[in-house]
Amino acid sequence: MTVGLPLFLAISAILFSIGLVGVLLRRSPLTILLSLEVMLNSVNLTLVAFSREVGGSDGQIFALIVMGIAAAEVVVGLGLVVAMTRREMVLDTDELRTLNG
Amino acid sequence: MDIVVFFIASGLAIASAVAVVAQKNPFVSALALLGNLVSLAVLLLLLSAQFVAAAQIIVYAGAIMVMFLFVIAYVGPRSEIGAGERKPWQVWLAVLASALIAIEVIVVVFGATFGDWADLDGDYGTPAAIGKALMTDYLLAFEVVSVILFMAAVAGVVFGAGGRPRRLSDDEVQAKEAESAEQRRREASRAVLDATRDSMGEGA
C-alpha cells in the first residue's frame, strides 16, 4: 500500500473541477446532468478515502446514501427533460430564463 | 502494484471525465461517464470498499446509465446543442473558478499531514459489514433515502407523463372544421347534381 491518501483526494478534486466546468459551460440539460454525476462521484471517492483512512464504515455508508440521492436527482432531472421534450421546448438551459431579473 | 493500478485508473477516470464534459453528443458523453464510473470503481476497490465499488457499478452503470441512455434516445438529435454564442469571458471565468478550486484543494491536501492508513478488520467494506451498519446505526438515514427515492420516482412519472402532446390551437381547429364543412357541402351538391343528371338521363 504505497498510494497515500493525498493522491486520492487530489484525483477527486480534479474530477470535481472537470465536472464543474461541464456544469458551468454546457447548455444541454442532459450533459449538465452527466457532469453533475461526475462531481457527485468524485465526492464519493473522497468520502470512501477518508473512511478508509479512519478505518470505519461511516464514510462508505455516506457514499451509498449520496448514490441514492443522486439517483433521485437524476430521476427528477430526466423527468424534466422528458417533459420539456414533450412540450416541444428547446433543450437549452439558457433559454429557460423566465426568472430573469 | 497498487500504484500502477492507481495511476492507470485515475488517468482513465480523468480522461473519461473530460470526455463527458467535452463531447457534443450526449450519447457519447453518457458512454464516457460509464468509463468514468468503472475506473472510479477500481479506485474504490483500491480503498478496500468492495461493496461500494460493486454498488457503484450495479446501481450507476446498471440502472442510472440505462435510464440516461433511454432518455437520450427518446429526445433524439435535439439533445445535441453546439457551443452556441458563448462569450469567451464566460469560458475563462468558468475554467478559472474550477481550476482555482482544484488547485486550492490539492495545495491543502499535500500541505496537510494525515495519519497512515488504518489497520483493517477482516470484514471491512464487505456487504455484511455495510449491511449491518445500514440496518443498525444508519437505519433512519436509510429509510429517509428510500422515502426520497420513492417521492422522486413519483415526481419523475408526473413530469414525464403529465405534459400532454400539443393540442391543435383554436384557429387550427376552426380551419379544419371549415374545411370539412366545405367538403361536405361540395359532396352534397355533387350528389344532388348526380341525382338530377340521372333523372334527366332517364327522362331522355
Next chain:
Amino acid sequence: MTQLVWITLALPLIGVVLLSILGMKLPAKGAGWLASLIMLAAFLCAAVATIMLASRPEGDRQVVEVAWVWLTAGDFSVGLDLWFDELTAVMLLVITGIGFLIHVYSIGYMKDDPQSRRFMAYLNLFVFSMLVLVVSANLVLLLVGWGLVGLSSYLLIGFWHNKPKAIKAAKKAFIMNAIGDVGLALGIFLLFVDLGTVTYSGIFAGASELSETQASIACLLLLVGAVAKSAQLPLHTWLPDAMEGPTPISALIHAATMVTAGVYLIARMNPLFVHAPLVLDLIVIIGVVGLLMSGLIAIVQTDIKRIIAFSTMSQIAYMFVGVGLMAYWTGIFHLFTHAFFKALLFLGAGLVIHALHGEQDIRNMGGLRKQLPKVYFCMMIGALALSGIFPFSGGFSKDAILASGLHVDSPIGWIAYIGGLLGALLTGIYTFRLMFMVFHRRPSPYAEKVIPASVAHHGEGPSSMLWPVYILAVGAAVTGFLQIPGVTHLAFSWLDPIAPDGMVEATVGQDWLTTLFGTLIGLIGIAIAYHLYARESDAPERIRLGRGRLFQHALERRLYWDDLYSWAFERPAMWASAFLSRDIDRTAFRWAPLDGLGQLTAFFGRSFTVIENGIVRMYALVLALGIGALILFLLVRGG
C-alpha cells in the same frame, strides 16, 4: 375539582376549533347549538366545581395549580397557573351561565345572518378569553386573557364588517383597550421589578413590603387597565359606540362579563390595593363622577342600546365605588346581579329591535306593551332591578355598596353615599324613560306600521330568544336574596376569604336605612320619568330635560369627551402627518442633492439586474467563484 376547571377552560377553545374547522359543513343552526351545548357543558363543569369548592372547609378554598411553566428567563418565570377560589367561582358561573343563555339567544337572533357560524366561533373565543382572564394565577396570564378579550371584543363589535360605523367602533374599542393594556403591562413590569414575581401568591405575600409610593404607582397602572376595560372615566368613550355590534354581544361582553373585568382585577388584587389608600379613594371618585355623568348622559340618549350602554357604565361605576371602599364583596355582588338584569335588558331590547326590524331609536317606538306583553313584563323586572327598587336584585347589591359608604363614615364614604343616592335618582329617570318611551305612550307611526305584521309573523320572537330572557328575568328578580340584610348572608360570607386584610360590611341597620332611601329615591325617579315621558302622546323631536339648552346639548354630545379626544389626539396627529407629508416630505426630500440618494439606489439596482439574468449557469458560476475565493481566503490567512 381543578380538572373540572381545566375542562371548563378547554371547552370553549374546543368549540372555536371545531367551528373553525367544520365551518360551512355545519348547518347554521347546528353551529349555534353546538356552541351552546359546549357552553352548557362548561357551565355544568363550573357549577360542579363550585359545589365541590363550597364543600371544602372555609379557609381552605383557595386552590393553585401549575400545569406547566411556559416561559422562563432568569428569575422570571410564567406558568400556566390556575387559581380557583370563591371569586373565580363566581366569575366562572357568571361567564359560563350568562354566556350559555346568550349563546342560545344568538341562535335566534342571528338566524338570518349568513355568517352566523363565524359569530358563534367568535362568541366561543370570547368566552375562552374571559375564562383565561379569571382562572389565571399570575398577572402575565391574566394579561393574555385581557388581550384576548380585547381582541374578541374587537372582532364581535366589528362583526358586521360591511357597516363602516361598526368597524369604526371596533377600532375605537380596540385602541382604548390597548391604552389600558399598556397600563396593565407597565403595572406588571413594575411589580416584577419591585417584588420579583408575577404570581398572585407572590405579590400578595410581598405587598406589605412595598412602600406606599411603590404600591400606589403599581396600583395606579393596574387601574389604568381596569378603567379602560370597564369603560370608566376617562377611557369610557368606546362603550356606547360598541353598541354597533350585534345585541347579544352587547349583552354578553358589554354588560355581563368583559366590562366587569376591571372590577374583578381590583377585587382580585385587593391585598395590593390595600397598601395604596389614595388609589382606592381615586377609584371611588372615578366611580362617583362616572355614575353621575353616565346617568345624566343616559337621560338624553335616543338609541335604546346606547341608553342601556350608559346605564352599564353607571352600574360599573357603582361597582368601582364598592371595591374602592374596600367592600370588595359588594362590588362583586353587584357584578353578579348586574350580569342578570343588564343582560336581561339588553336581550329584551334585542327582542324589541327584532320586532321592529332593526329600529333602535326609542322615538320610533311606543305602545309596545300590548303587542309584546312578555317582553314588557321581563324588561319591567330588569328595569326595577336596575333602578334598585326594594325586592329586586339590583336594590340589594347597590344598597350594599352605598351602605358601605355610610359605614366607612369618612369624607370619601359620604361622597360615595350621596353621589350613589343621586345616581339612583338618575337611574330611575333614565331607566323608566326608556320603559315608558318604548312600552307606554301612543305608538309612533313607525311602530304602528311595523309591529302588527311582525308580531303576526313570528310572535314576540323565536323561543330560543324568549327562554333566555325568562331565565334571566327570574335571576334578576331573585339573586338579590343571597344577601338580605339580617336574614341571609351568603354573598359576604362566600367572598370574605378573598380579602386577607378584611372587608367593609355595613351593619344591618345601615343596610335597611340605605334600602329605604334607595327605594324611595328610585321611586321618585320613576315618578319624574312618568311625569315627563309617559304621558307625552306625540313622539317629541327632542326629549326634554328641563329648559337648559346648553346643558341639553352638552349631554347629547356626551359631555364632549369624544370631542376632547378628537381635539387632543386625533387632530394634532392629522395635522402633524399632513405637515410631514406636505411640507417635509414633498419639499425637503425632493431637493436635488438629497434626491441623489434615490438616484444612487436606482443605479445600484439597475447594475445588479445584469447578474440577475435568469441564466442558471451564471448563478452557478458566481457560486463557484465564491467558493474558490473563500478557500483562497482561508489558505492565505493560514487557517
